[in-house]
Amino acid sequence: MSSYGTRGRLQRGALYAGGFLGPFGGGVVASMFPELGASLGVSTSQAASSLTAYLLPFAALMLVSGTYGARWGGLRTVRVAYGVYAAAALLAVVAPTFAVFQASRVLQGCANSFTTPLLLAALAAVTPQARLGRALGLFGALQAAGQTTAPLVGGLAAEVNWRIAFAVIAVVALGLGAIGLPPADAPATPGAPPRLRDALQPTVLRVGLVALLGWGALGGLNFLVAFRAEDTLGLDSAHRGLLLTVFGLAGMLAARPVGAAIDRFGARAAVITGAIGGAVMVAATGLLGSVGAVAVSWALAGVAGQFVLVGVNSAILTSEGANRGGAVSVVQALRFTGSALAPLALTPLYAASPVAAFVLPTAMLAIAAPLLMPRSAHRPAD
Known part of the structure; x- marks a missing residue:
């Protein structure tokens, strides 16, 4: 990585701040529904x-x-999106x-979809591959922090006026847009514009299915644990909220060490470790009978979730594909699809058993995710 100076360090910091802002802006409404x-x-x-x-x-x-953000130019797209x-x-x-x-919320969701994958691609472009796992771990930690703190901050704002939270979000987004992205160490190679077909390769789709199953069976289970x-x-509701929070807090604290482990052992090993470990913790969360034991198992499930999340991002961003920004975008879309499908699939099953x-x-974590993870996924350099 180059030595960028003050502005370069500020731009790099803005990458991580953007990782925080996306999930924070999405979840800030969770605790203010009555006031809204x-x-x-x-x-x-x-x-x-x-x-x-x-x-x-x-x-x-x-x-x-x-894909389209890379085609239009990462810096321009991120600034417009912010x-x-x-x-x-x-x-x-x-x-x-x-x-x-509601229209404002739709626009926020659309704009965030154009920042997250381009921030990840920019982070990969300015980070040596040997340290990419740690950088992605820090990014993941800030995403978890945004998701975890959003309900608290939204609730505090709603005690005064819920609109304050959105005013702060607007100021932060404008600041991040003004800062922009750090320059990559090497200029982009001229050639054909990125194509969606380059992102929809079999390996990318397999990693995306791992993200769908892995995150849907971990991060998507908050509702089930609440039931x-x-x-x-x-x-009661307050203690249920505290119980659910341990998943995000543990993931936030573990994300950076998880990234260091990925740098050492590789993305495939990390994803398989997270999937199998997460399977054990999900089973324990569903079977153990004491609040303390369930809290510990759900917190460890949050750690396992970071192994899966940071691992799939690392696998894509260290690949040789022609459209890494588009590829990570596809994987992230499938990840959030998994979270969305989990309540639809499991709520009726919970009512029955x-x-x-x-x-x-x-079972999905222990069997399907390890089998789907490509063997060609990133391994550490010797």
Whole structure:
């Protein structure tokens, strides 16, 4: 990696800050639904749909955003995306009706879909391969921090006025857009523009399926753990929230060491370790009978989730494909699809058999994810 000076260090820091902002902006509404509903004249359940309004376009556009963003130019695309993100947040600040607020959430989700894959591609471009796992681990830690702290910060803002949270988001997004991206060590090789077909290669799709199954069976199970915490462990809403938080906190603390392990042992080994270890922890979370034991197992599941998440990102970003930004975009889209599908698939199963609802993701993690992970995935240099 080059020595960039003050501006280069600021730009590199902005990459990580962008990793925090995306999940933070998505989840900031989670604890303010009653206040949103009361302010905008809708029910709390209607207000809760603002989370879906963000996530659906975000996941859908991620399939193509990395490819088109690379084609338009990473720096230009990221700046425009941050500008749209800020404008959408300001629209939320002044929204007079829930329909306008929903439109702002859709725009935020669309804009974020164009920042996340390009930030990851830029991080790979300025980081030596031998240290990429650690850099991706730090990025993953900040993503986990954004996801974990968003409900807390949103709830605190809502105690005064929920619109304050979106005003702060707008200011941060404008600042990150002004800072831009760090220059890569080597200029891009001129040639044909990135194509989506280059991102939809069999190896990329296999890694994407691992991300879908792995993250859907780990990060997508918060709702299932909440069901069990209420039905079996008898926890009230506050204690259920604390229990669910340990997944993100443990993942946040473990992400950087996980990245260092990936640099040493390789992405495939990390993903398999996370998948098998996560299977054990998901099974324990679904079967153990004490609150303390479930909390420990769910926290360790958060660590396993970072092995899977950072591992699949490392596998893609160290590949030899012609469109790495598009490839990581496809993998991330499939990851969030897994999170979205988990409640649809497992809620009816939980109603029929709570044990079976935990056994199915355990099997996917222990069997399907290791079999799908390509053997050609990144291995450390000798």
